Amino acid sequence: FYRNFQVSKEETEGRLVYELGNRQWNIPKLRELLEQITDQNTRVDNFEVGHDFPHLGPRTMLLNARRFETRPGQPMIFLSIDDVTGQRKQLEALKRQAALLEMTHETVIVRDLKGIAYFWNRGAEEMYGWGKEEVLGKSVPELLQTKFPKSFAQVKEELLRTGHWEGELVHVRRDGEKRIVNSRWALQKENEGDPVLLEINNDITERKQSEENLRKLSGYLMRVQDEERRRIARELHDSTGQKLVAAKLNLETIAKDGRNKVSAKGSLSQTIKLVDEVTRDIRTVAQLLHPPLLDEAGLISATRWLVDGFSERSKIQVDLALPPDIGRLPENVEIALFRVIQESLNNVHRHSGAKKAAIELKRNAQHVSLQISDNGKGLSSVLSHTGQTKAFGVGILGMKERLAQLGGSLDVTFSKKGTVVKAVVPTE
Numbered sequence: 001f002y003r004n005f006q007v008s009k010e011e012t013e014g015r016l017v018y019e020l021g022n023r024q025w026n027i028p029k030l031r032e033l034l035e036q037i038t039d040q041n042t043r044v045d046n047f048e049v050g051h052d053f054p055h056l057g058p059r060t061m062l063l064n065a066r067r068f069e070t071r072p073g074q075p076m077i078f079l080s081i082d083d084v085t086g087q088r089k090q091l092e093a094l095k096r097q098a099a100l101l102e103m104t105h106e107t108v109i110v111r112d113l114k115g116i117a118y119f120w121n122r123g124a125e126e127m128y129g130w131g132k133e134e135v136l137g138k139s140v141p142e143l144l145q146t147k148f149p150k151s152f153a154q155v156k157e158e159l160l161r162t163g164h165w166e167g168e169l170v171h172v173r174r175d176g177e178k179r180i181v182n183s184r185w186a187l188q189k190e191n192e193g194d195p196v197l198l199e200i201n202n203d204i205t206e207r208k209q210s211e212e213n214l215r216k217l218s219g220y221l222m223r224v225q226d227e228e229r230r231r232i233a234r235e236l237h238d239s240t241g242q243k244l245v246a247a248k249l250n251l252e253t254i255a256k257d258g259r260n261k262v263s264a265k266g267s268l269s270q271t272i273k274l275v276d277e278v279t280r281d282i283r284t285v286a287q288l289l290h291p292p293l294l295d296e297a298g299l300i301s302a303t304r305w306l307v308d309g310f311s312e313r314s315k316i317q318v319d320l321a322l323p324p325d326i327g328r329l330p331e332n333v334e335i336a337l338f339r340v341i342q343e344s345l346n347n348v349h350r351h352s353g354a355k356k357a358a359i360e361l362k363r364n365a366q367h368v369s370l371q372i373s374d375n376g377k378g379l380s381s382v383l384s385h386t387g388q389t390k391a392f393g394v395g396i397l398g399m400k401e402r403l404a405q406l407g408g409s410l411d412v413t414f415s416k417k418g419t420v421v422k423a424v425v426p427t428e
């Protein structure tokens with residue numbers, strides 16, 4: 001007491017508690033308590049008093065008091081004062097930290113090396129679907145069916161050696177869905193007892209998924225490019241090249257044998273036919289590469305041209321609702337929308353089994369919207385069971401990516417009545 005409260009024995013003994021020092025113990029609450037004890041024979045257990053002492057500053061004390069009598073009629077009070085200021089501060093800090101961990105949407109788990117859970121925050125509840133009371137005391141890796149990138153023995157070895165570990169885990173949620181998480185572990189060695197570890201998990205399933213999609217997409221783009229080059233090369237070599245060789249032979253014959261008018265006339269008309277064909281071939285190839293109508297006459301005319309060819313080949317009737325007064329759009333927007341129509345019509349032809357399709361284009365001050373619908377079977381039942389987003393092939397992903405780059409978006413809705421592709425692009 002002397003040391004803690006910086007008073008001497010001489011200043012203290014035989015004096016009223018309330019008068020000690022510079023009357024620092026003249027605390028109304030204490031006075032009230034002590035008076036109660038003498039008068040009513042009560043006792044005080046772990047009573048917390050906060051007081052701002054002149055020299056010591058604010059302290060928190062735990063008071064315990066008992067009444068006893070050394071001689072009958074002479075009640076005394078045994079008073080013990082515990083300065084718990086430091087402990088209280090620690091507890092407050094811990095409580096604040098726990099509240100923070102509770103608030104974060106990251107998954108925070110405290111568990112021992114065997115996996116037994118001691119702490120499971122709200123983020124963990126949200127992510128895995130298991131409540132605290134269901135998890136605490138149970139094995140986390142068992143509950144989440146954790147899959148490690150390497151053996152747990154290796155993970156544990158690294159953890160014990162360096163104090164931490166980081167890697168990707170696969171967890172299974174309560175509803176059975178698999179999630180990929182980036183997991184960070186920090187080992188906390190307790191003075192007594194087994195070490196525990198703090199595990200913080202971040203759901204990166206979506207990121208992984210889009211990385212995978214991007215890989216698929218770029219692979220697809222390369223394949224498409226190769227295929228297109230091969231097709232053009234074959235077209236030029238097998239067909240156009242052969243026709244030009246034939247035309248040249250004809251011309252040589254005419255040059256050598258110029259006086260034979262009858263045979264020259266035959267060769268000439270044959271040559272003209274060949275040159276016509278070559279011209280047509282080259283136009284087709286050029287159109288495959290890039291529809292020239294798109295640059296010259298704009299999206300509407302190019303769409304009409306595309307749809308005519310499509311209906312003829314596929315025997316699918318396509319209704320067009322294209323406003324004549326739409327005007328020209330920026331070049332990259334026109335190309336993107338044209339490719340969306342092209343890919344969507346290909347999908348209608350390849351996947352839908354539809355008899356009819358419709359294309360609708362609209363423009364207002366802010367954006368252009370395009371809709372391609374068909375009356376086909378929609379997404380086949382096998383695919384819809386595995387979840388729509390995962391069923392997207394690279395065609396749909398490619399269109400999405402293309403429009404996203406223009407600040408727009410693309411949505412595909414499959415239903416029993418057919419499929420609707422909706423694209424929106426801002427014109428600003």
Ligand SMILES: Nc1ncnc2c1ncn2[C@@H]1O[C@H](COP(=O)(O)OP(=O)(O)O)[C@@H](O)[C@H]1O
Pocket residue numbers: 347348351352353374376377378379380383391392393394395396397419
């Ligand atoms: N109009 C449609 N009708 C029915 N199913 C479609 C239609 N469009 C797309 N699909 C389905 O969506 C899948 C993904 O399409 P897409 O991304 O273009 O890839 P791909 O055409 O290469 O398969 C298709 O495989 C098909 O199952």
Ligand SMILES: [Mg+2]
Pocket residue numbers: 343346347393395396
């Ligand atoms: Mg496709």
